[in-house]
Structure formats: C-alpha cells, structure tokens
Amino acid sequence: MINSNGNNRKFIGCEPYLNGLASFICKLEKENYNKIKLYKNDIRELLFSFSKKIFDEIFILFPDPWPKARHQKRRIINHENLKLFSSRLKINGKIFVATDVENYFESIQRLFETFGKIKIMNTGSFDVRPKNIISTKYEKKAVYKDIKPLYLEAKKILD
Ligand SMILES: C[S@@+](CC[C@H](N)C(=O)[O-])C[C@H]1O[C@@H](n2cnc3c(N)ncnc32)[C@H](O)[C@@H]1O
Numbered sequence: 001m002i003n004s005n006g007n008n009r010k011f012i013g014c015e016p017y018l019n020g021l022a023s024f025i026c027k028l029e030k031e032n033y034n035k036i037k038l039y040k041n042d043i044r045e046l047l048f049s050f051s052k053k054i055f056d057e058i059f060i061l062f063p064d065p066w067p068k069a070r071h072q073k074r075r076i077i078n079h080e081n082l083k084l085f086s087s088r089l090k091i092n093g094k095i096f097v098a099t100d101v102e103n104y105f106e107s108i109q110r111l112f113e114t115f116g117k118i119k120i121m122n123t124g125s126f127d128v129r130p131k132n133i134i135s136t137k138y139e140k141k142a143v144y145k146d147i148k149p150l151y152l153e154a155k156k157i158l159d
Pocket of ligand 1: 015016017038041042043044061063064065076083136137138139153
C-alpha cells in the first residue's frame with residue numbers, strides 16, 4: 001500500500017504475522033528504511049485508523065485464497081472491505097490486485113464491475129502484470145507451478 005507525494009513515495013506494509021514481517025525486514029535495503037513503515041496487524045484496523053482519501057495506491061497481492069466454499073466469506077476482498085479500501089483512496093487513486101486462484105479472481109472482477117465507484121483499467125489483459133506491481137514470493141511460486149497469475153488494475157472514479 002502506498003501514499004506518495006511526487007518522488008517522495010512512502011509505503012506502508014501490513015502483515016499480522018511476525019515471521020512474515022521479520023523475513024521482509026531482513027531483505028529490506030538500508031536506503032529504503034525511511035520510505036517504509038510496517039504495521040503488524042490486520043489491514044482493516046490500519047485503514048480504520050486513517051482519515052479518508054489518503055492513499056494514492058493500494059496493492060493486494062496474492063491475498064489468502066480461502067479456497068473452501070465454507071471459508072470464502074473470510075476472503076479479504078469482499079464488498080464490505082472494498083468499501084473500506086475505496087474510502088481511503090484518493091480520487092483517481094488505484095487498487096492493484098493479483099491472485100493465482102481463478103475463481104477468486106472472477107469474484108473480484110465481478111465485485112469491482114458492480115461496485116460503481118471503481119473502474120477496471122486493464123480489461124482484456126488480466127494475464128499481464130501491470131508495471132506498478134512487483135513480483136512477489138507467491139507470484140514466483142505460482143509461475144513455478146505453471147499457474148498463470150491474474151492481475152486487476154482499477155481506478156477510483158467516484159467518492
Ligand atoms: C498468500 S500470502 C502472500 C504474501 C505476499 N503478498 C506475496 O505475494 O508473496 C498472504 C499474506 O496476506 C496476509 N494477510 C491475510 N489477511 C490479512 C489481513 N487481513 N491484513 C493483513 N495481512 C493479511 C497473510 O498473513 C499472508 O502473509
């Protein structure tokens with residue numbers, strides 16, 4: 001997730017598990033220390049603590065898929081959470097999503113299409129990684145298993 005101001009881009013990374021944060025910190029280069037803040041908890045808690053329309057970009061990359069039907073309501077990308085994500089984005093701000101779970105992607109696409117305040121920007125090229133998205137560990141895992149990740153780039157067009 002990013003809040004940028006010209007060249008002075010600031011990032012906030014969010015992860016509830018200490019191990020995940022620790023492995024990220026180990027890889028973080030010193031010159032980036034002052035650009036990045038980390039939050040150890042649920043992303044929703046972090047977003048509620050901010051005022052509205054603060055972010056330029058939000059990245060949700062390979063969110064936990066919760067593949068079993070009875071667990072699908074736990075998926076982070078649902079209508080209620082999209083309202084929260086969208087409320088913290090500036091107008092013309094972007095949300096980027098990536099997943100290697102086809103039925104999750106389809107539900108995300110439907111949700112974004114019907115949400116009304118957000119416009120999908122990369123219709124027709126969901127299999128091409130938008131240039132703003134970095135390659136992550138889970139993307140590499142998917143590619144290694146010969147699974148093609150899918151990407152969504154959407155712009156907030158209305159409040
Ligand atoms: C499948 S991993 C993907 C990690 C990384 N984004 C990547 O692409 O390699 C999903 C990560 O999302 C984190 N996560 C799940 N629900 C979350 C939430 N509500 N807030 C913040 N992080 C969450 C999990 O702890 C896990 O580290």
